[in-house]
Amino acid sequence: MTFFEKPHSYTAEDVIEISCHGAPVVLRHAVERALEAGARLAEPGEFTLRAYLNGRIDLPQAEAVRDLIEATTLYQARVAAQQAEGSVSRRLAPLKEQLLELIALLEAGIDFAEDDVSVAPSAEILRRLHPIEEGIRTLAASFQYGNMVRAGLTLAIVGRPNVGKSSLFNALLEQDRAIVTEIPGTTRDLVSETAAIGGIPVKLYDTAGIRESAERVETLGIERSYQAMADSDLTLVVVDLSQPATAEDHALIDRARRQGRWLLVGNKSDLQPTQAAIEGAVPVSARTGAGIPLLREAVLEAVAPRGAFVQETGFITSLRHEQLLRESVQYLEKARAAVGAAIPHEMLLLDLYAALRPIDAITGATTADDILNRIFSTFCIGK
Ligand SMILES: Nc1nc2c(ncn2[C@@H]2O[C@H](COP(=O)(O)OP(=O)(O)O)[C@@H](O)[C@H]2O)c(=O)[nH]1
Ligand SMILES: [Mg+2]
Numbered sequence: 001m002t003f004f005e006k007p008h009s010y011t012a013e014d015v016i017e018i019s020c021h022g023a024p025v026v027l028r029h030a031v032e033r034a035l036e037a038g039a040r041l042a043e044p045g046e047f048t049l050r051a052y053l054n055g056r057i058d059l060p061q062a063e064a065v066r067d068l069i070e071a072t073t074l075y076q077a078r079v080a081a082q083q084a085e086g087s088v089s090r091r092l093a094p095l096k097e098q099l100l101e102l103i104a105l106l107e108a109g110i111d112f113a114e115d116d117v118s119v120a121p122s123a124e125i126l127r128r129l130h131p132i133e134e135g136i137r138t139l140a141a142s143f144q145y146g147n148m149v150r151a152g153l154t155l156a157i158v159g160r161p162n163v164g165k166s167s168l169f170n171a172l173l174e175q176d177r178a179i180v181t182e183i184p185g186t187t188r189d190l191v192s193e194t195a196a197i198g199g200i201p202v203k204l205y206d207t208a209g210i211r212e213s214a215e216r217v218e219t220l221g222i223e224r225s226y227q228a229m230a231d232s233d234l235t236l237v238v239v240d241l242s243q244p245a246t247a248e249d250h251a252l253i254d255r256a257r258r259q260g261r262w263l264l265v266g267n268k269s270d271l272q273p274t275q276a277a278i279e280g281a282v283p284v285s286a287r288t289g290a291g292i293p294l295l296r297e298a299v300l301e302a303v304a305p306r307g308a309f310v311q312e313t314g315f316i317t318s319l320r321h322e323q324l325l326r327e328s329v330q331y332l333e334k335a336r337a338a339v340g341a342a343i344p345h346e347m348l349l350l351d352l353y354a355a356l357r358p359i360d361a362i363t364g365a366t367t368a369d370d371i372l373n374r375i376f377s378t379f380c381i382g383k
Helices: 024-036 046-053 059-070 074-084 087-111 122-141 143-151 165-173 216-231 247-259 292-303 319-340 345-363 368-379
Strands: 002-004 015-017 153-159 191-197 200-206 234-240 262-267
Touching: 046 059, 059 074, 059 087, 059 345, 074 087, 074 143, 074 200, 087 122, 087 345, 087 368, 122 143, 122 319, 143 319, 153 165, 153 216, 153 247, 165 191, 165 200, 165 234, 165 262, 165 292, 191 292, 200 292, 216 247, 234 247, 234 292, 247 262, 262 292, 319 345
Parallel strands: 153 200, 153 234, 234 262
Antiparallel strands: 002 015, 191 200
C-alpha cells in the first residue's frame, strides 16, 4: 500500500494505492473485499475529474489523459503525455497574456482618461493585435496535423493493374497481407490494414487496379478504388517505371491532382527503366525494399510539412480546442476591422472580450481582477 498525502496525489486528495499480483482472480478478490469494507467503484474518469475539480490539472490536461489511454503508437502517447503536462495551456498562455494587456490598455484609456492615460492610437492597437491573431490562427490550423496524429490518417494506393500496388501495400505494412500475382486484376476489393508511419497510425488501402475493359466484378472493384481515393487523406498513385506511361496513368494522375493530397510513386525501380516513364515519381522497389524508407518520409512530408510545427508540443489534437480557437480568431478579425473603421473603443472591447471567452474555455476563466490588476500594475493609476 502506498499513501499519497494531499495535495501531492493525482487527485490532490489523500489517496491510498493498493498494489498486488496481476492475476485477474487476485485483483477481483482484492476489489471485492474493498467493496465489502465500504468502498465503491470509481465512475469512468472519476480520478481525472477529481483532479480537475480540485484544480490539480486544467481541462486540456484532463482531455489529454484520455488520449494517452487511447494511444496506439508511442508518438501518440508522447504527444498526449506532453499535453497532460499542460503543453496546450502553455502554448496559449503568452497569447492570452497579450490579449489581456491589450484589453487593459483600452480599458485604461476609457476609464482613466482624466488620469493622464492617453487613448491608444490605432496603429498601436493593430501592432498588438496582429501577433495575437496570427498566433491563435496558427494554433487552430495545427489541428489538421494534430488530428491526424490523434486519429490517424487513411492512405489509398491506386494505379493500373500489375504496377505493384499490392506489393507496395505489403512492403509498407512489412507483412504479406495482400495477394500478389503476375495476373492483372487480382485485387478486386479493398484490402485495408493499419501501419505506423513516423508514429502516426496510417490505414492503408490496397485497391483494384484501374483499367478500361474490365468485367463486372472487377468494374465494381474499380469503383471502390475511386471511392477509396476520394475518401483518403492521401493517395499514392503508383506507376511502373519499367513500362511506358499509358493514358490510364495520366488519367489517374489528373484525378488525384484534382482531389487533393497525393504522391506519385514509381515502382519496380530494380528493373531497367524505360525512356517513356512518367517523371517526378518517388522511385521504389516493392520487391527489393529499395526506396521504401524514403517513401515513408515523403508520406510524412506530404501530410505534415517539416518545420511547420514544433514537434509534440506545437499543435492541438482536440476538435473542441480547434473550434474555440477559430471562434476567437473570428472576433479578433472583427476587432481588427473595427480599428480600421475607427469604431469607439467601447465597441472594440466587446470584440476583444468575445475573443477572450473561447480561450478562457480552454485555459480556465479570466476574472475581472485579472484585468484590473493589469491596469493598476501597468499604468500607475491613482498615484
Ligand atoms: N521487378 C519487380 N517486380 C515487382 C515489383 N513490385 C511488384 N512486382 C511484380 O509485379 C506483379 C504485380 O504485382 P502486384 O503487387 O500484384 O500488382 P498490383 O496488381 O498493382 O497489385 C507481380 O508479379 C509482382 O511480383 C517490383 O518492385 N519489382
Ligand atoms: Mg493488387
